[in-house]
Amino acid sequence: MLLAIIVGDMQRTTQALLASEALRRAAARRGLTPPIEVQVEGAVLGALEVDAMPDLLLLVGDPEPRPVGSEPVRTVATLEAVLADADAVLARAIDGAGAPAPTAGLRRIVAVTSCPTGIAHTFMAAEGLKAGADSLGYAIRVETQGSVGARDGLTQQEINAADVVVIAADTQVDLSRFAGKRVLVTGTKPAINDGAALIERALAEARSHDEALTPTPGSTPVKAPGGAGVYKHLMTGVSFMLPFVVAGGLLIALAFAVGGIYAGDQQGTFAAALFQIGAKAAFTLMVPALAGYVAFSIADRPGLAPGMIGGVLAAQLGAGFLGGILAGFIAGYAVRLMSRWIRLPQGLEGLKPVLLLPLLGTLITGLAMIYVVGRPTALVLAGLTAWLQSLQGGGASTLGALLGGMMAIDMGGPINKAAYAFSTGLLTSDVYGPMAAVMAGGMTPPLGLFLGTRLFPQRFTPAERAAGPATALLGLAFITEGALPFAARDPLRVIPALVLGAATAGAISMAVGAELRAPHGGLFVMLIPNAVSHVFAYGLAVLAGSAITAVALRGLLPRQVA
Structure with missing residues (x-):
């Protein structure tokens, strides 16, 4: 079998060169010396001869396809997959296990991900889309609009070359630059849960917005059909x-x-x-x-x-x-x-x-x-503020339990964000107790899962036990979404345990009168003097909620087969 390889990426020259070298070495280990063409910005290295006659053409990254001899069998792979394991990519291509490229050429997808806080869901959705594209053998570029602004921004050249645009966002994204392209607008959860299915759906269902999104002088671009709610x-x-x-x-x-x-x-x-x-x-x-x-x-x-x-x-x-x-x-x-x-x-x-x-x-x-x-x-706000400030004992604990539990029900979804937005808004009225309860409830699920993997390892898979420390770090940073992979495996058992612990943490936080002046930061904001009142009792609330989550998981989860 005659093999030829084309590696290309106009934005990531270093990665393209590293991928080509990794493939060269992987091929040498198989006793092969395939010609490798590298397409980077402003140059084409080792250009393949037009009259070359390979039986198999491996396309890596986002190269410009061009005719090479008679039409060979084509397989595709991403730069990330090659850099992670070039031998496996080459083996799949040669053994016929690679994903064949579409007859019209290599599929190109561009995507934008975004979420309200711009921290967890933004990047989890991006990873889901990249993994999905890799499994399908498609080339993808994802722009993340996170809390620090846009990263890996899409160029107009990339947008023009794309077959479809995927917008996986829980906030509004400006669509005017995608005029003339087929666009699918959805939330972050489909991208997180199954990026490959979302990409296939986009290729099948995305609608063209030639007129609606083409900005004309003095006009306002129209949003995607159905609009954001x-x-x-x-x-x-x-x-x-x-x-x-x-x-x-x-x-x-x-x-x-x-x-x-x-x-x-x-x-x-x-x-x-x-x-x-x-x-x-x-x-x-x-x-x-x-x-x-x-x-x-x-x-x-x-x-x-x-x-x-x-x-x-x-x-x-x-x-x-x-x-x-x-x-x-x-x-x-x-x-x-x-x-x-x-x-x-x-x-x-x-x-x-x-x-x-x-x-x-x-x-x-x-x-x-x-x-x-x-x-x-x-008048409504004044009444609400007075009521919240007057809460004592059981009333405060009940509100704290409600807010804390809401943070753990869908971990970044609408219920979680409703509790978060309500508490954040109250900061403008100098009401800080609900914000403390919300952060305690949001930190508890990942921390409780970490504690569970250490105290009751037989209830978790080896992969979950290995992910425990990383989950704990996310919990300490108030990133509730760190618990999502655990909940996805067995939601009917895991989510009740998470809600129980989060509600406990929120209830204790309100009961001890803890107040939080900043809406994010987790442990790191707790280290700032006066950012959290009653900080010792507040820390105990988080620990108590985490412990209850771990114990509940021990009772609800079945023993895993070693």
């Missing part, structure tokens, strides 16, 4: 609000650590400066950011200004985060409806997104906040 719009707003909450809350905690609880009154001191930055600047922007990006998710850029201005009014009227949410939805849907129904002459169309829509949207949102929803929402 209320939940996705809200989570988009929450994801943009989080940095303000984290920065502001931690700076306030540091101010208290330096200057005591009256740090804000000590004019001219460093503690007062920290307090001013955190409380008077960062926290002031929380509600406007929430409202603005809810509106942005619904109506794109023309909705941003009306939403933010509505959020400022909500804060001024005392409506807090509830008013901010309402302002965002009012602004977003008002602007979106006007964008659809207002028609201007072609020469004036450019005025619509920069003048007409922001002006009318701001007017409608502002009047609605001042005369309709602002005051009633402020």
Whole structure:
């Protein structure tokens, strides 16, 4: 059998060269010396002869396919698979176990993943898609829009060459750059659970948005069919609000650590400066950011200004985060409806997104906040705040158990995010207890599973026992999704144990009066002075919940066969 190899990646030159060398050595171990062509940015190394007659052509990465002699049998592999085990890739190709390339050529997929916090689901979805593409023998590039911004950004060249675009996101993603491509929009969970099935579904069901997504001067790109629901719009707003909450809350905690609880009154001191930055600047922007990006998710850029201005009014009227949410939805849907129904002459169309829509949207949102929803929402928030602050004993424990349990039911899903968004929003009203209960409930599932793998190893598979330490690190960082692989194997037994432990941790946290000023960080934020009140009792709450989870797993899970 005559074998030829083409390795290509315009963005990852080093990986392409390493993969070609790995394949060269793997082939040598089989006594083969196949010609290897490497396609990298600006160069083609070892170009194959057009009249070459290989029986088998192995395509690795994302090369530009071209005719080589008579049409050979083609197999494909990803760069990651070759770098992980070149011998196995070569063996699958030669033995016929590799995935054959489609008759139309190598399938190319580009994808974008994103989630509200931009930490766990974003990267788990990306890994799921990469693994799925590898198993199918397709080339894929995934852009992750995480908490630190976009990574591995897609180039326009890659987008143009793609057969399909997969958007696996729980927040709104700008689709305008995918004009003319077939796009499938879904959440992160399908990508996490079965990336291969999602890719096959995208190839079969993705719809072209040639006209809907092609931006014209003065027009607003239309969202994908079906649009994002209320939940996705809200989570988009929450994801943009989080940095303000984290920065502001931690700076306030540091101010208290330096200057005591009256740090804000000590004019001219460093503690007062920290307090001013955190409380008077960062926290002031929380509600406007929430409202603005809810509106942005619904109506794109023309909705941003009306939403933010509505959020400022909500804060001024005392409506807090509830008013901010309402302002965002009012602004977003008002602007979106006007964008659809207002028609201007072609020469004036450019005025619509920069003048007409922001002006009318701001007017409608502002009047609605001042005369309709602002005051009633402020009364509701004041009543809710007073009730939460008055909770003692059993009432506080019940609320803590509810919030903690919600964090463990779907671990990053809608119920988890509902509890998280509710508690984060209360930070704007100086109510910090629910946030502490939520973080305790979110840390407990991974920590409880780690404890279970160590105390009762016979209840877990070897792979789960090996994953225990990594799961513990995720739990310490308040990344509840670390428990997902365990729950996926046996959800009917694992999830009740996780909920029981998380509810216990949340109940104890509220009962001891623990308060948390930052919405994320886990153990690492607990180390910052005054970020968590009653920190020792709070740590015991997390330990108690983790222990109960481990014991419950011991009782619910069957013994594994060695």
